[in-house]
Amino acid sequence: MIRITKIFTFETAHVLYNYDGKCKNMHGHSYKLFVTVKGNPINDLENQKNGMVVDFGDIKKIVKEEVVDVWDHAVMVNGASPHKLLGESLENQGHRVIFCDYQPTCENMLYDIASKIQSKLPASVQLAYLKLHETENSYGEWLAEEN
Numbered sequence: 001m002i003r004i005t006k007i008f009t010f011e012t013a014h015v016l017y018n019y020d021g022k023c024k025n026m027h028g029h030s031y032k033l034f035v036t037v038k039g040n041p042i043n044d045l046e047n048q049k050n051g052m053v054v055d056f057g058d059i060k061k062i063v064k065e066e067v068v069d070v071w072d073h074a075v076m077v078n079g080a081s082p083h084k085l086l087g088e089s090l091e092n093q094g095h096r097v098i099f100c101d102y103q104p105t106c107e108n109m110l111y112d113i114a115s116k117i118q119s120k121l122p123a124s125v126q127l128a129y130l131k132l133h134e135t136e137n138s139y140g141e142w143l144a145e146e147n
């Protein structure tokens with residue numbers, strides 16, 4: 001069994017409803033996402049993907065389509081809070097808004113990323129681990145064994 005990891009970056013703004021610190025103000029982060037999958041490398045000379053758990057390019061395509069290209073240069077608001085109105089106002093002015101049904105913290109974004117990626121991975125590989133950096137010094141982790 002081998003784990004392989006692909007790293008992504010995206011720029012996203014968010015705002016934490018009812019938070020008691022500076023992040024109650026809308027602000028942005030250069031998020032850094034580590035996606036680790038595990039599986040057994042293909043051992044078949046006739047297979048074009050011989051030696052790979054899964055092509056890094058396949059992981060890139062899934063994560064870009066499901067997360068990075070959707071969230072990049074968007075603002076995430078908690079659509080289950082009064083910030084829904086804030087999001088609608090921004091959207092009406094042409095801004096790209098993601099209405100999530102959770103507080104857009106690093107932790108909840110990890111749950112969301114895991115569910116979006118897991119449903120798209122080929123059956124031969126499993127999502128093993130995610131790490132999401134909100135700043136250089138702050139990050140959260142998701143482990144398959146614990147979820």
Ligand SMILES: Nc1nc2c(c(=O)[nH]1)N=C([C@H](O)[C@H](O)COP(=O)(O)OP(=O)(O)OP(=O)(O)O)CN2
Nearest residue numbers: 021022023027029104105106107134135136137138
């Ligand atoms: N457990 C969590 N705590 C906080 C989150 C979060 O998602 N999960 N988010 C925030 C804010 O979004 C904030 O931007 C990040 O917090 P913090 O690391 O305190 O920000 P700094 O700018 O001080 O980061 P440094 O890397 O230390 O400069 C708040 N808390």
